[in-house]
Amino acid sequence: MDASTLSEPVATDQEALQEFIDILWEYAPTIERDVAHLRNHPTERAVVGNLFRTLHNIKGDAALCKVEVGVAIVHPMESVLVRVRNGELPFTDAIAETILLTVDRLELAVERLSSGQTLDGLQLQLLIEGLEKLAAAKPSRLDACVAEVIEAVTGSRPVAVPLPVMVGETKRGPGDGSRSQAADDLLFFLTLANQFEMRSPRFEGRTMRILRLALETNQMAGDPIDPVQLEAAIYMHDIGMMFLPESVWLRASALTAAEQRIMRAHPGHAAGLLSRMGGWSAAAEMVAQHHEMPDGKGYPGGLKGAGICPGAKVLAIVDAFEAVMLKHAERGRKRSLLRAIAEINACDQQFAPEWIEPFNQVIRRAADTR
Structure with missing residues (x-):
């Protein structure tokens, strides 16, 4: 699929699209679980294999349901995991965050397609191009490539921290009354x-x-x-x-x-x-x-x-x-x-x-x- 056309909605079969959305919703917790496990145990090849198969299944289901944007987004991420599975790249926190961001962006894309909205603003072309560069990157360039794709898509450098909760009194002024x-x-x-x-x-x-x-x-x-x-x-x-x-x-x-x-x-x-x-x-x-x-x-x-x-x-x-x-x-x-x-x-x-x-x-x- 030509990445330059990703800003235009492509949903020729709404029923098939909804079927893919349901499938993606079921797969997402499995991806989250495997990514969380690999953050703590990055060398477990069996879990990497499971994660690869899940993404491969998502790409296959996207093709069957004629959701071209799903194929286009998942394919380069799948290529990255092939290299991780083969031991050519380490599984890092940066790769973990990229996988989760990719799945989130895919969910946003299909939800917009389902409601007839444009895909403008999702930066899907930049995401796909960045993932393709990541799939071909040398190990020494891994974190830099991840930072580039994430910043290109989101405008923010990679972070994965919870927001601190505000503690104590809020400063107050007189407002409109006393x-x-x-x-x-x-x-x-x-x-x-x-x-x-x-x-x-x-x-x-x-x-x-x-x-x-x-x-x-x-x-x-x-x-x-x-x-x-x-x-x-x-x-x-x-x-x-x-x-x-x-x-x-x-x-x-x-x-x-x-x-x-x-x-x-x-x-x-x-x-x-x-x-x-x-x-x-x-x-x-x-x-x-x-x-x-x-x-x-x-x-x-x-x-x-x-x-x-x-x-x-x-x-x-x-x-x-x-x-x-x-x-x-x-x-x-x-x-x-x-x-x-x-x-x-x-x-x-x-x-x-x-x-x-x-x-x-x-x-x-x-x-x-x-």
């Missing part, structure tokens, strides 16, 4: 956020993780957003879900179209609460708009670009980042900062480009301090 009243309100909002987290073990610690990322991204950009209003929006943005049936918002599996319509009501509930409290109109606007998208395909108002307030744009990015990390955790995956930020950066139509770079800088700084 200093003491703002502090009391924030404490109340935080109490509600903690109640939300208690509804599921999946949510534990998410509020502080999102808060740290949002405040630091804002700070990286020069604090154009009122930090106190942003803090309130972080605490309250998902509280509206608690007014919806738990069978909908606590479900880990995919939602039906009807359930998705129900879910779209949650920003309005939370924003309505904030707007009825004095001094929190800016936070209410952020909450109401945090599922809007620059291309106008978000909800509830279908706002575009400049019509979305900056706080909502930041909240959308950090909330999605947390969701990606959760997705990997639920599938038994070791959390990887690189893979999560790669997915966020691939969704170029979903997030405000002016906030992606400050967010990336925060992530890089977090990685450099570990």
Whole structure:
């Protein structure tokens, strides 16, 4: 397949495509397990062989299901593993991260094909070209080649560390009301956020993780957003879900179209609460708009670009980042900062480009301090 055509969706048989997506979903935990084992025992040829066969099966299934992009992405990664299996290359953490990134990017590609979206922004051509260079690299150039392909695709150097959780009090200012009243309100909002987290073990610690990322991204950009209003929006943005049936918002599996319509009501509930409290109109606007998208395909108002307030744009990015990390955790995956930020950066139509770079800088700084 010509790599230059990878930005154009190729899905001639939607039923076959869905079959391949289901197959890929089943294979992913096996790949994760074998990669995790090889990180600790890199010389076990039998496990390398298992990993190679899994990727070979994925490529074969992609061919059978006429998912050409799957063949194009997996083939060069398979070639890398042939060299590892033959003892020509060592199995390193860098190769492990490349395998996981390749599988993640394949999942993103087929999901977009399934929904009729473009593959622009996934950098598939750069990925394939980089993997081809890696498959032909000398052992002495291995880590350098991996760093080149990962940075070309994601914009970040290879890292695989969890984000530190924010500890302690958040700095607070006077906001729109008095200093003491703002502090009391924030404490109340935080109490509600903690109640939300208690509804599921999946949510534990998410509020502080999102808060740290949002405040630091804002700070990286020069604090154009009122930090106190942003803090309130972080605490309250998902509280509206608690007014919806738990069978909908606590479900880990995919939602039906009807359930998705129900879910779209949650920003309005939370924003309505904030707007009825004095001094929190800016936070209410952020909450109401945090599922809007620059291309106008978000909800509830279908706002575009400049019509979305900056706080909502930041909240959308950090909330999605947390969701990606959760997705990997639920599938038994070791959390990887690189893979999560790669997915966020691939969704170029979903997030405000002016906030992606400050967010990336925060992530890089977090990685450099570990």
